[in-house]
Amino acid sequence: MNNLQNGYNDPLDAFEPKEASQLSRREFIKLSGMGAGLALAFVSVPFSKSATAATEGREFNLFVQIDPDGVIRIYSPNPEVGQGIKTALPMVVAEELDANWDDVVIENSPVSDEYGRQRAGGSRSVPTRWEELRAAGAGVRAMLIEAAAGQWGVPSSEVTTNQSMLIHAASDRRTSYGEVANLASELNPPMVDSLTFKAPDEYRILGTRITGTDNMALVTGKPIFGIDLQLPNMLYATYTKCPKIGGRVLKANLDEIKALPGIVTAFVVEGTVGVTRFDPAGVSVAPGVAIVAESTWQNFKARESLKIEWDTGEASKDTWGDYVEAAVDLRGKEGSTVLADQGNASQVINDATTKVSSQYGFGFVSHAQLEPQSCVAHWQENMMEVWSTSQTQSSVRDSVSALLDMPKGNVIAHQLRGGGGFGRRLDNDYIREAVLIAQRVDAPVKLQWSREDDMAFDFFRIGGFYNMQASVDENGKLNAWNSHAISLSADGEKPNSGAGLRPMDFPGELLEHFKHTQTLLPSKTPTGPWRAPSSNSYAFVEQSFMHELSVAAKRDHLEFLVESMGEPRWFREGDEFSLNTERAVSVIKTVAERAGWGAEQPEGRALGLSFYFCHAGYVAEVADVSVDKDKKITVNKVWLVADVGQIVNLSSAENQCQGGVIDGISTVMGLEITMTDGRVDQTNFDQYPLLRISSRPEIDVHFLNSGYSPTGLGEPAFPPLAAAVCNAIYTATGDRIRELPIRKSGYTI
Amino acid sequence: MINLSINGSTQSLGDIDPETPLLWALRDTLGLVGTKYGCGIAQCGACTVHLNGVPVRACQLQVGSLEGQDITTIEGVANEDGTLHVLQEAWIEHDVPQCGYCQAGQIMSAAALLAANTKPNDDDIDAAMAGNICRCGTYTRIVEAIHTAAGKLDQGGTA
Numbered sequence: 037m038n039n040l041q042n043g044y045n046d047p048l049d050a051f052e053p054k055e056a057s058q059l060s061r062r063e064f065i066k067l068s069g070m071g072a073g074l075a076l077a078f079v080s081v082p083f084s085k086s087a088t089a090a091t092e093g094r095e096f097n098l099f100v101q102i103d104p105d106g107v108i109r110i111y112s113p114n115p116e117v118g119q120g121i122k123t124a125l126p127m128v129v130a131e132e133l134d135a136n137w138d139d140v141v142i143e144n145s146p147v148s149d150e151y152g153r154q155r156a157g158g159s160r161s162v163p164t165r166w167e168e169l170r171a172a173g174a175g176v177r178a179m180l181i182e183a184a185a186g187q188w189g190v191p192s193s194e195v196t197t198n199q200s201m202l203i204h205a206a207s208d209r210r211t212s213y214g215e216v217a218n219l220a221s222e223l224n225p226p227m228v229d230s231l232t233f234k235a236p237d238e239y240r241i242l243g244t245r246i247t248g249t250d251n252m253a254l255v256t257g258k259p260i261f262g263i264d265l266q267l268p269n270m271l272y273a274t275y276t277k278c279p280k281i282g283g284r285v286l287k288a289n290l291d292e293i294k295a296l297p298g299i300v301t302a303f304v305v306e307g308t309v310g311v312t313r314f315d316p317a318g319v320s321v322a323p324g325v326a327i328v329a330e331s332t333w334q335n336f337k338a339r340e341s342l343k344i345e346w347d348t349g350e351a352s353k354d355t356w357g358d359y360v361e362a363a364v365d366l367r368g369k370e371g372s373t374v375l376a377d378q379g380n381a382s383q384v385i386n387d388a389t390t391k392v393s394s395q396y397g398f399g400f401v402s403h404a405q406l407e408p409q410s411c412v413a414h415w416q417e418n419m420m421e422v423w424s425t426s427q428t429q430s431s432v433r434d435s436v437s438a439l440l441d442m443p444k445g446n447v448i449a450h451q452l453r454g455g456g457g458f459g460r461r462l463d464n465d466y467i468r469e470a471v472l473i474a475q476r477v478d479a480p481v482k483l484q485w486s487r488e489d490d491m492a493f494d495f496f497r498i499g500g501f502y503n504m505q506a507s508v509d510e511n512g513k514l515n516a517w518n519s520h521a522i523s524l525s526a527d528g529e530k531p532n533s534g535a536g537l538r539p540m541d542f543p544g545e546l547l548e549h550f551k552h553t554q555t556l557l558p559s560k561t562p563t564g565p566w567r568a569p570s571s572n573s574y575a576f577v578e579q580s581f582m583h584e585l586s587v588a589a590k591r592d593h594l595e596f597l598v599e600s601m602g603e604p605r606w607f608r609e610g611d612e613f614s615l616n617t618e619r620a621v622s623v624i625k626t627v628a629e630r631a632g633w634g635a636e637q638p639e640g641r642a643l644g645l646s647f648y649f650c651h652a653g654y655v656a657e658v659a660d661v662s663v664d665k666d667k668k669i670t671v672n673k674v675w676l677v678a679d680v681g682q683i684v685n686l687s688s689a690e691n692q693c694q695g696g697v698i699d700g701i702s703t704v705m706g707l708e709i710t711m712t713d714g715r716v717d718q719t720n721f722d723q724y725p726l727l728r729i730s731s732r733p734e735i736d737v738h739f740l741n742s743g744y745s746p747t748g749l750g751e752p753a754f755p756p757l758a759a760a761v762c763n764a765i766y767t768a769t770g771d772r773i774r775e776l777p778i779r780k781s782g783y784t785i
Numbered sequence: 786m787i788n789l790s791i792n793g794s795t796q797s798l799g800d801i802d803p804e805t806p807l808l809w810a811l812r813d814t815l816g817l818v819g820t821k822y823g824c825g826i827a828q829c830g831a832c833t834v835h836l837n838g839v840p841v842r843a844c845q846l847q848v849g850s851l852e853g854q855d856i857t858t859i860e861g862v863a864n865e866d867g868t869l870h871v872l873q874e875a876w877i878e879h880d881v882p883q884c885g886y887c888q889a890g891q892i893m894s895a896a897a898l899l900a901a902n903t904k905p906n907d908d909d910i911d912a913a914m915a916g917n918i919c920r921c922g923t924y925t926r927i928v929e930a931i932h933t934a935a936g937k938l939d940q941g942g943t944a
Contacts, residue, residue: 117884118882118883118884118885118886118921119883120883245880246880247877247878247880248880248882248885250882250885251876251877251880251881251882251885252877254876254882254885254888254889255859255869255872255873255876255877255882255888255889255892256819256859256860256863256869256873257817257818257819257820257858257859257860257889258819259816259818260885261818261821261886263818263821263822264818266813266816266818272813297802298802331805331809331813331814332809332812332813332822333802333805333806333809333810333813334802336809336825337802337804404920405884405886405920406821406823406829406831406884406886406887406918406919406920406921407821407823407884407886408822408823453884453885454884455821455884455885455886455887456883456884456886456920456921457884458920486825487823487824487825487826687880688880691880691883691923691926692883694922694923694925694926695883695921695922695923696922697922698919698922698923698924698925699920699921699922702922720824720825720826720828721823721824721826721828721829721918722826722828726918726920727922727924728915728918729910729911729914729915729917729919729924729927729928730911730912730915732922732924732925732928734925735925
């Protein structure tokens with residue numbers, strides 16, 4: 037029996053089908069002509085040069101337009117929140133187009149059903165777009181070749197390309213993409229079956245370092261983020277919800293607020309539910325009071341005088357300390373719900389000479405993306421237009437039209453750069469608040485959340501606990517595993533978003549004796565996906581526990597971990613989400629080699645190893661950690677080796693890994709959200725100590741080129757870090773960290 | 786009527802509430818949105834600007850107290866001839882940003898550092914940049930970019 041699949045139930049999963057979600061390539065080419073509707077959509081995209089360009093340039097498909105002067109405009113379809121996708125996706129197009137990168141100008145694409153999955157989640161943007169974008173580039177290249185060949189009266193097969201130039205070598209003729217663009221764009225798009233793609237060793241763009249397309253705008257302070265948008269006559273809104281999550285408004289001193297300087301109006305929004313649940317395309321809006329003002333500051337100031345009486349009858353009463361106590365009571369026990377049971381794990385562990393039983397715990401954390409949520413919404417003539425930083429742009433129109441009970445065609449959405457995402461912008465709660473406010477205001481309105489709003493009303497990374505039991509045989513080899521997830525649940529049936537254990541190959545499919553059980557504790561605090569959902573916390577548990585087992589078995593951790601992978605095999609051949617132990621062992625061995633695993637370390641200093649497979653990516657990390665007598669931790673260096681297939685942008689890929697390590701240290705050391713009687717205790721960064729620059733380690737990032745097609749890197753670099761650091765602390769001090777954040781055990785960084 | 790000297794020119798803020806933080810006057814009133822709102826309590830450094838050359842948090846300064854003082858924002862940190870500041874160049878060269886939201890504040894803190902110390906070591910950089918959070922974790926590249934910019938200054942670049 038193996039019901040782990042049922043144990044994992046996250047709404048985001050519904051949006052992330054295991055099969056690539058794009059249309060088949062043949063369908064894509066047929067459908068990819070740009071219609072007039074799309075051209076119109078460009079006109080209202082702010083900050084875009086497309087309004088004029090769209091009329092001058094030649095549109096080849098949804099992604100490529102070539103202007104007569106040779107400028108190649110590539111429309112980047114997915115939301116940019118810091119993962120580098122706005123630059124990465126056009127690189128794939130440009131490669132197969134054989135474009136000179138200097139000719140490329142990147143624009144945000146409109147939000148339209150024609151673009152399919154316009155999301156930034158699950159590290160899926162690169163893998164789900166890969167084939168589609170290669171075809172988009174190669175298709176345009178074929179049309180340009182055909183046009184040039186026709187002009188020269190030579191067979192297409194004799195025309196080659198080289199960085200935006202078309203060449204007929206035999207007659208020594210050359211022309212540029214821009215010069216034949218008009219002619220080429222009139223041709224019928226080729227069938228995908230007929231396209232030629234480059235071999236990886238022919239790549240000139242993919243795998244190189246390309247600086248982010250928005251970097252110039254970023255370093256000069258240009259308006260580029262959602263929060264930067266200003267429209268003529270725009271008003272500024274705030275929205276105040278009950279600090280005890282889920283409370284409803286009874287009454288508020290609206291008249292007093294309306295009389296304050298700069299205040300345009302103030303009103304109660306009934307909302308649709310008390311406690312919201314993660315659901316990007318849903319309609320839930322928490323009750324609250326809207327204030328609309330002529331400026332942000334006048335609004336913030338008026339808000340200080342806002343007095344609201346709340347009905348907290350149905351509100352959350354969660355207190356984090358209660359869960360900690362409940363978990364202590366459950367120590368050493370199995371859960372009542374059995375999710376997987378193969379062989380006879382309980383008995384084998386019970387009878388074993390060498391076994392370990394431990395409980396691990398980790399708190400809630402906030403996404404804390406640096407740009408607080410904001411959204412501009414404009415209601416006019418039964419049309420709702422929104423400008424947002426949503427990570428699920430393709431759900432924004434669904435969500436808004438359902439909420440307002442009007443056709444999807446009456447909702448126009450625009451995507452703007454988000455100042456960090458980490459999963460927070462997957463839900464569109466703040467967009468729904470903005471549109472309900474905008475419906476009652478005769479002007480475009482920007483809803484601005486304060487940092488305090490952002491920290492109190494997150495869909496948090498869920499906290500939880502694991503009872504771990506396992507044994508090793510007489511040869512010191514792992515032979516049985518019994519884990520018990522103690523999770524939080526709103527409905528008593530399944531864990532809340534972000535807690536479900538994904539169906540794991542490791543160690544379930546590697547062991548004869550494996551059991552996994554679950555206990556659900558009631559909780560109303562909203563949770564949702566946070567960078568590498570479930571993996572971000574479970575990797576700490578699993579990989580710390582593997583180290584515990586190696587110590588109990590008196591084995592070298594590296595040897596023990598590699599041995600646990602068994603023979604090289606891919607459990608479900610062709611399924612990228614299924615563990616390939618050969619790729620796993622490769623990253624583990626390579627990181628150990630680069631880190632000098634096994635070398636003698638001075639007192640109080642040690643290396644810690646960890647590996648995790650998630651989001652189709654294989655990442656192993658070694659942390660070099662010093663701990664002094666005052667329990668001050670220094671992470672001297674982290675080595676990271678990843679196999680994520682073909683690298684798209686080497687600079688950005690390294691940046692994601694460096695960021696994953698630093699986010700990892702930040703989170704594992706100091707970050708925790710707690711709640712008391714339904715209210716979140718932390719309010720701002722003074723109580724939520726994100727890592728500062730002086731605590732950064734040296735970071736060595738290395739990619740293995742295994743020849744597999746690419747997967748995303750926004751997430752898989754994060755999970756291994758926590759155990760790497762904690763395992764190093766154990767080796768350096770003998771102190772096993774089983775509770776996060778580490779600072780709760782008296783350590784500082 | 787409040788007038789401020791911003792990026793070398795006088796800007797009128799009209800009849801603004803003198804208690805308005807410089808951050809919101811820059812963003813909402815003047816449309817200088819490169820200065821970012823992150824926390825509002827001087828913890829994150831996203832709103833860092835220069836006040837008479839000293840890096841300060843714009844969320845903590847009331848406009849009523851700033852008349853007659855020189856304010857520089859990210860929009861005014863480039864060289865007078867319009868070329869980029871060596872730090873802006875280095876930020877692009879090292880592809881520092883991930884989300885990029887903190888980077889204007891990071892550059893402003895780094896610019897004040899280089900104005901005072903053209904050859905900072907890692908400890909100098911840590912001290913000068915301690916007030917700027919990067920949630921994405923680009924610290925490694927920030928340090929590399931500052932060293933690169935300092936190197937360019939050494940070879941006659943301008944800051």
